[in-house]
Amino acid sequence: MPLRRRCEIHLLLRMKSLTSLCLAVVAMAAGCLLAGCSKSETAAGNAPAKPRVALVMKSLANEFFGTMTAGAKAHQAAHAADYELIANGIKNETDLSEQVALVDQMVAMQVSAIVIAPADSKALVPALKRARQAGIVVINIDNRLDAAAMQEAGLQVPFVGPDNRAGALAVGRVVTARLQKGDAVAIIEGIPTADNGRQRRLGFEEAIKEAGLNLVSVQSGQWEMEKANTVAGSLLNAHPNLKAIFCANDNMALGAVAAIKAAGREGQVLVAGFDNIKAMGPLLASGAVLATADQHGDQLAVFGIEAALEALRLQQTGSDRSTPVDVVAR
Amino acid sequence: MNTLRRSADFLFLALLLGVLIAFFSGMSDHFWSMQTVNTVANRIPPLALAAMGMTFVLIAGGIDLSIGSVAALAGAVFGWLVVDRGVSVPVATLAALGAGALCGSANGALVNWMRMPSFIVTLGLLEGARGLAYLATDSQTKYLGERLGALQATVPGLGLSVAFLLAVAGVLVAHFVITRMVFGRHVIAVGTNEEAARLVGLSPGKVRMTVFVLSGLVAAAAGLCQVSRLGAADPNAGAGLELSAIAAAVIGGTSLMGGRGSMLATFVGVLIIATLEAGLAHLGASEPVKRVVTGAVIVCAVAAEAARSRWMARWLNRSGN
Numbered sequence: 100m101p102l103r104r105r106c107e108i109h110l111l112l113r114m115k116s117l118t119s120l121c122l123a124v125v126a127m128a129a130g131c132l133l134a135g136c137s138k139s140e141t142a143a144g145n146a147p148a149k150p151r152v153a154l155v156m157k158s159l160a161n162e163f164f165g166t167m168t169a170g171a172k173a174h175q176a177a178h179a180a181d182y183e184l185i186a187n188g189i190k191n192e193t194d195l196s197e198q199v200a201l202v203d204q205m206v207a208m209q210v211s212a213i214v215i216a217p218a219d220s221k222a223l224v225p226a227l228k229r230a231r232q233a234g235i236v237v238i239n240i241d242n243r244l245d246a247a248a249m250q251e252a253g254l255q256v257p258f259v260g261p262d263n264r265a266g267a268l269a270v271g272r273v274v275t276a277r278l279q280k281g282d283a284v285a286i287i288e289g290i291p292t293a294d295n296g297r298q299r300r301l302g303f304e305e306a307i308k309e310a311g312l313n314l315v316s317v318q319s320g321q322w323e324m325e326k327a328n329t330v331a332g333s334l335l336n337a338h339p340n341l342k343a344i345f346c347a348n349d350n351m352a353l354g355a356v357a358a359i360k361a362a363g364r365e366g367q368v369l370v371a372g373f374d375n376i377k378a379m380g381p382l383l384a385s386g387a388v389l390a391t392a393d394q395h396g397d398q399l400a401v402f403g404i405e406a407a408l409e410a411l412r413l414q415q416t417g418s419d420r421s422t423p424v425d426v427v428a429r
Numbered sequence: 430m431n432t433l434r435r436s437a438d439f440l441f442l443a444l445l446l447g448v449l450i451a452f453f454s455g456m457s458d459h460f461w462s463m464q465t466v467n468t469v470a471n472r473i474p475p476l477a478l479a480a481m482g483m484t485f486v487l488i489a490g491g492i493d494l495s496i497g498s499v500a501a502l503a504g505a506v507f508g509w510l511v512v513d514r515g516v517s518v519p520v521a522t523l524a525a526l527g528a529g530a531l532c533g534s535a536n537g538a539l540v541n542w543m544r545m546p547s548f549i550v551t552l553g554l555l556e557g558a559r560g561l562a563y564l565a566t567d568s569q570t571k572y573l574g575e576r577l578g579a580l581q582a583t584v585p586g587l588g589l590s591v592a593f594l595l596a597v598a599g600v601l602v603a604h605f606v607i608t609r610m611v612f613g614r615h616v617i618a619v620g621t622n623e624e625a626a627r628l629v630g631l632s633p634g635k636v637r638m639t640v641f642v643l644s645g646l647v648a649a650a651a652g653l654c655q656v657s658r659l660g661a662a663d664p665n666a667g668a669g670l671e672l673s674a675i676a677a678a679v680i681g682g683t684s685l686m687g688g689r690g691s692m693l694a695t696f697v698g699v700l701i702i703a704t705l706e707a708g709l710a711h712l713g714a715s716e717p718v719k720r721v722v723t724g725a726v727i728v729c730a731v732a733a734e735a736a737r738s739r740w741m742a743r744w745l746n747r748s749g750n
């Protein structure tokens with residue numbers, strides 16, 4: 100079997116080269132890691148008194164949180180003398196355990212403050228309680244922690260963030276102003292367990308009630324374009340006289356717009372969004388989306404960081420602050 | 430007798446689909462309409478394609494968990510090239526499909542050369558390809574508008590999209606390949622008993638490689654269909670697509686042990702899942718209810734199918750066939 104033997108040798112050689120490639124990659128990765136570590140160590144060594152602020156985000160894959168983090172990094176670069184920033188995020192919006200682990204890691208690193216966008220308004224409470232007990236300043240941004248859960252845990256964390264309900268109400272009014280009393284409308288909400296999603300739904304509902312519209316359905320699009328597209332497609336079929344769809348974020352509004360187009364009902368069904376992501380530009384210009392809310396995503400984490408620095412300076416826990424939300428319409 | 434058995438499998442699935450449609454039509458005023466048919470038909474191409482690729486891999490005795498991420502990567506590559514690099518749509522389409530095929534060949538190569546189980550290899554790519562998709566789009570949704578709109582153009586009078594027709598054509602071709610072509614027999618042989626296949630002179634490595642490349646390629650096509658329908662490339666797209674594809678294949682009677690499966694039955698599985706999704710949204714069911722019902726239907730479909738085929742085998746034996 101000379102042929103088979105040769106094949107085997109060939110395979111072996113191949114495996115060897117693959118293995119060495121793997122080794123090289125691992126070595127390079129390790130090198131980068133080490134370089135990164137030593138750099139931050141020297142930075143800490145130069146200015147020992149500089150507070151270290153940990154930013155714990157939700158999914159960095161989500162454009163909105165990416166923008167928030169970028170804003171925070173820009174702010175830190177401009178105030179490099181004032182504080183050090185450690186930005187972290189989780190890979191999946193619903194991966195709670197990963198975020199809890201991140202908080203615990205930050206506690207172990209003995210950071211001065213944690214600014215967190217909780218993936219869940221209740222599940223993060225125990226981890227943040229541990230952080231407070233370790234003497235770390237905690238500031239809550241983006242998604243508000245549950246008041247009852249905090250009270251039960253004896254935890255006090257100030258919330259620095261936009262009034263989602265007021266924002267949704269304002270966006271909702273832009274749409275309802277174009278409708279008649281009794282018109283059928285629907286809401287596509289986010290993940291029902293997240294407080295910001297609930298607040299936006301409440302804001303939309305308030306606008307709908309004010310205008311005397313007929314809310315025919317509220318369904319979850321799980322914050323995602325594809326899910327919202329499916330839900331919107333079915334809503335359009337189930338309610339031939341549907342006049343507007345209020346979406347709790349812009350990704351879902353994109354999905355709804357695609358469904359309206361597929362149903363050939365462009366111009367007949369109004370869409371509202373929330374967040375003002377970049378992809379909204381052309382849709383707002385064409386009128387496919389009537390209005391969205393800009394909560395100044397790039398500044399949201401910065402507001403939280405500033406509150407944390409102030410709390411550190413004054414040695415207090417800090418207090419709630421609401422940040423601006425603007426309606427963006429054509 | 431085999432034909433009898435196979436058509437009985439198929440009829441049973443069609444019956445199940447019929448029951449679902451009848452149920453939703455009874456419960457919701459507007460479900461029974463051409464519009465619903467069009468909405469469902471035009472949103473299934475990604476799942477239909479992905480499930481087709483998955484069925485190939487499953488029949489060959491492997492599994493491909495990376496298809497959702499590969500679909501997202503293909504969309505991301507397309508969005509990045511078109512929006513940020515100003516590349517023309519046809520070139521970007523080819524690049525996206527190429528990325529899918531490349532992912533598939535990476536899967537195939539690792540399974541063949543390193544002798545790793547496909548579950549692990551493709552699990553690795555599930556993470557890796559998703560990461561690359563985020564890198565390609567800078568984690569931002571890329572707005573594309575009408576640039577890939579051709580796939581969504583509807584055939585006049587039918588209301589069915591080009592993407593749907595392409596997906597159906599793909600399924601029919603795949604069915605032909607599995608049932609009538611030599612390559613299809615090889616896939617089945619490798620999935621049934623790899624050692625036996627090797628002993629009769631087949632090359633299981635080659636068959637596996639082809640099947641994985643095919644799976645990557647159709648996953649990329651699925652991603653492009655999704656991009657075209659939504660008019661935007663979302664790096665989060667296709668999350669969980671692999672599980673829906675496996676569910677569709679399993680409802681269609683494909684064996685997770687390899688060697689057995691039908692493209693047409695998988696397609697009916699896709700229709701069942703899509704009908705369920707649309708119907709529950711029609712009724713305005715809440716998210717938890719949707720999930721519970723969907724899970725229950727998948728399990729019941731497979732259980733009922735297993736019970737039926739056991740019963741039928743006994744009946745055939747008794748009647749002396």
